[in-house]
Amino acid sequence: MTGSESAGDAHEQGREHGEVQGEVRAGEGGQGSGGEGAEARVSSYDVVISGASLAGSAAAVLLARQGARVALLERRSDPEAYKVLCTHSITANARPVLDELGLVPALEKAGALRNDARWYTRWGWIEPRAAAGGSALPYGYNVRRSTLDPMLRARAAETPGVDLLLGHKVTGVVRDDGGRVAGVRVSAPDGTREIRARLVVGADGKDSAVAGFAGVPTRRHENTRFGYLAHFRDLPLRGGIGQTWFLEPDMAYAFPNDDGITVLAVLPDKKRLPAFREDLEGSFLAFVRGLPEAPPVDSAERVSKIIGTVDHPLISRRPTAPGLALIGDAALTGDPLWGVGCGWALQTAHWLARAVGPAAAGRGDLDRSLARYARRHRTLRGHQRLAADFAKARPFNPGESLMFAAAARDEAMARHMYLFAARLIGPLRFLNPLALTKAVAVNLRHRARRRA
Known part of the structure; x- marks a missing residue:
């Protein structure tokens, strides 16, 4: 059994802190890792995407298929890197995107599980089933990010028109003379680089550096729950399907994944945080043991640390600006308890590619295309408003x-x-x-x- 990890110690793999925001005008030089006074190398693409996780990799594939030349930047150097702190669940709304990307056969071969679910409430269990004689309920997949992220990133790397640039960290945005975002400045393994493009896409998460460098305001909604999760092998669940517990105000969920691994998470009211901090492992296990129809956690093998976060506000940003689009968590996040982040990442990448694909490749009006994407993205606001209200732990x-x-x-x-x-x-x-x-x-x- 592995050790535990306190809140605040768990990050996305390779996360860096203390970036200094910056902005340069197109054509300006500057200092970088290539040495003091070194001139930045300049290259041009139709689209530059910061972040080669789910949203960024999906957008790169879909835009390149429409003829765009795409630079897909990833600040981590390891092509197998993945997000650690995640529900590892893709909601059914993103299934069409997986189909279009051609990933479903590979996911099922890798052991991804269709994410059926049942939910506990004080009125009993909610157990959705297909109607008699009707079609099956739509489904997505539960799959560990250690399986999913490298698979999707590899699909992007092998797509004609996509250049996957690992170890490239965005350090600023480039603007044209009219103030429009016209590219990014990056720190690369071999020095400073400037990449110009018709469209810059921020797919770099809730703490989006691209959004910060571009001056996009961030709205935050307080989340008065904290969360910890751990991975267990051979943890049986009733029906073999995902379980969620609505305990009012506390929450918990257990999602079975590939390779016999179940993600087990607890999301209590922050009033319980001091006790959890005194004994994280004991508090976590006691919370799970107290769940109705509790999974037999003591007979399973824990194969990860207990990781989590004590502060996870819901954030939202305008998804577009001149020359700029934000997708995935960079534009909007949900409460982790709903498990919608992966689905929204893939879905917003799909929406963006459909809206701007031709224009990004030089065959249309990019501003009008970005406006179409922004209108489509607004359909998520109602979902987030409900989630933000429920995040008040009431x-x-x-x-x-x-x-x-x-x-x-x-x-x-x-x-x-x-x-x-x-x-x-x-x-x-x-x-x-x-x-x-x-x-x-x-x-x-x-x-x-x-x-x-």
Whole structure:
């Protein structure tokens, strides 16, 4: 059994701190790792993407297929690098992107699991199932990032038109005379480099350096839960599927992944943080043992440290500016408890490529194309507003109680909730008048049966 790791010690692999923001004008020189006074080398592409994780690699593939010449930058030098602190779950909304990338056969061969789910509530378990005689529920995949990230990055590297540039850290943006973003300045293993492009894409996470260098404001929503997770081998789960516990206000989830590994996470109210800090391992295991239908954690093998974060605000930024687009966590993050980050990363990359592909390759109006992407991206705002409100670590409000109770009591309502949790429908469809009316009817029938 491995040791534990306190909050704040776990980072994305290779994360660096203390960057100094910078900006240069197109054509200006400057100092870099090539030596004092060294002139930066200049190269040109149609698109330069900072960040070769899920969003960046997917966008690179999809844009290059439309004829764009893409520089895909990754500050880490290891092509096998991956994000460590993650739910390792791809929601069903991103399944079409995986299909278009051609990754589904490779994922299933690597052992990725279709992410069926059941959710505990005080009204009982919500267990979505396909309707009798109906089609199967849509699904995504649970797969460890150590499997997924290198696979997608390799797909990008082998795509004609994509240059994967490892060990390239963005140190500033380049602007043209009109102030439009026109490229980036990078520190590379062999010196300073300037890469100019029609479009700069920030796919570099919630602490996006590209967004900071470009002066894109960040809005933060407080999350009053903290989170720790660990990986276990041979941890049986009921039905062999993912489990989520809504304990009001505490949360937990267990997601089975490839190679017999289950990701087990706890997300308590921050009021419990002092006790967790005194004994992280003991508190983590005690929390899990106390879950309804708790997974038998003591009989499983823990194969990772207990890692986590005590401060995970939800952030949002405008997804576009002249010459600039943000995708994945660089534009918007959700609460980890919902497991939507990977899905949104792939989905926003897909939206961007569809909106700007021809223009990025020089066959259209880029500004109009970016405006189309921004309009499409706005559909995520409602999802984030609900998540940000629930991140206040409170019990269910009356509307949530109505819907969750009905979903625990009625299969059709459970399927409706599943579509929302999979991000296949938005808040307006989830809470439409017909759904609310049906939820009221389900709960009234339940009360009548109990009185009888």
